[in-house]
Amino acid sequence: MIMQQWYRANGTTTMQLSFGNAEYNGKRKRTRREVLLSEMNQVVPWKGLLALIEPHYPTSGQPGRQPYPLEMMLRIHFLQQWNALSDPAAEEALYDTVSMRRFAKIGGLDEVPDETTILNFRHLLERHDLARKLFDRVNAHLLRKGQSLRGGTIVDATIIAAPSSIKNKDGARTPEMHQTKKGNQYYFGMKAHIGVDEESGLVHHVECTAANVADITKAHKLLHGKEGTVSGDSGYTGLDKHEELRTKRKLRYLIAEKPSKLKQIKSKRELKLTKRWEHAKASLHAKVEHLFSGDQAPVWLRQGALSRFGEEHRTGADAVCTVESVADAQRVNACRREVCL
Structure with a gap:
């Protein structure tokens, strides 16, 4: 324990090679999860992201238990979001899965952080609005690497549901959340609006609102200003007539027709061409x-039960509207097609 605290105090993560690790290193076949995590380890701009968090992260040198290494906690946070894991599930996954421990740089002298430590790290990011800064830093990195092409923009939104019984520390419902109806189902929570580059599939803008906010009202905030086309589902019908976009330069709108419009077409030839x-x-x-399903994309947007800073920790609470973007999209896409985490 003394040696473990010394390593933490000096910011050192030591990989102690046990018999199990030696056997693991000697196996011939790498799993698809290992291939993906290896790619992530190479393409994520770790130094830049750590520099954003470091001024706000607790420093060592104080009496008592020393904080876990910052890089370890950030890697665990990414693993949690990529796999849509709650805090307890993230802790258990680190105990169960060797490849995840290795990616998080958890060695023989380090303990796996418990669920409360994982929760507190996420709250640290929320408290200092670091998620937005991390997102902007990654987008800047992609732009420098030539991966963010900034062609046309695809807009969409998804509901992030939360239990309707959730209340804040004052015993009242959080005003940022609201109830909405989709189809025949009612939801309570928030909504994530995203703008995606149509060439690379990378997210370049994100807005979070209450669940009852219409998709079309936030579309103008999802554009980067250089696109020639804007695409969206039928929820964005009439976007070209929206006040915030009428004064902008001429854009080409590729908005899906509502099913009711297709039913009004009588000509079979016209209907076939329209379809x-x-x-x-x-x-x-x-x-x-x-992006919403986490399938075959270099950017993942995970959704789950909402967890806010200042609340009591609840089993199953996931992060709110978390977007994780990585560089070198072509390489990651090649791996992602083979992996379902």
Whole structure:
């Protein structure tokens, strides 16, 4: 324990090679999870992200238990979001999965952080608005690497549901959340609005609102200003007539038609051509759907039960509207097609 605290105090993470680790290193086949995490280890701009958090992270040197290394906690946070894990599930996964421990740089002299420590780190990011800064830093890194092409923009939104019984520390419902209806189902929580580059599939803008805010009202905030086309589902019908966009330069809008409009077409030839055109628009819009599902995309947007700073920790509480973006999209995409975490 004394040696462990000394290593933490000096910011050192030591990988002690046990018999189990030696056997693990000697195996011939690498799993798809290991391949993906290896790619992530190379393409994520760790130094830049750590520099943003370091001024706010507790320093060592004080009496008592020393804080875990910052890089370890950030890597665990990313693992948690990429796998949509609650805090207790993240702790258990680190105990169970060797590849995740190795990615987080947890060695033989280090203990796996408990669920409360993982929760507190996420609250640290929320308290200092670091998630937005991390997102902007990654986008800047992608731009320098030439991965953010900034072509047309695809817009979409998704509801992030929370239990309707959630209340803040004052015993009242949080005003940032609201109830909405989608189809025949009612939801309570928030909504994530995203703008995605149509070429690379990378997220370049994110806005979070209450769940009852209409998708179209935030569309103008999801544009980077250099696109020539804007794509979206039928929830963005009439976007070209929206007040915030009428004064902007001329854009081409590829908005999906509502099913009721298709039913009004009587000509079979016209209906066939229209369906082919709608299929082409849907194929383009599918890049956004992959982000919400976590499938085949270099950027992951995870959604789950909402967890706010200042609340009592609850089992199953996940991060709010977390977007994790990584560089070198082509390499990661090649791996992601083979992996379902």
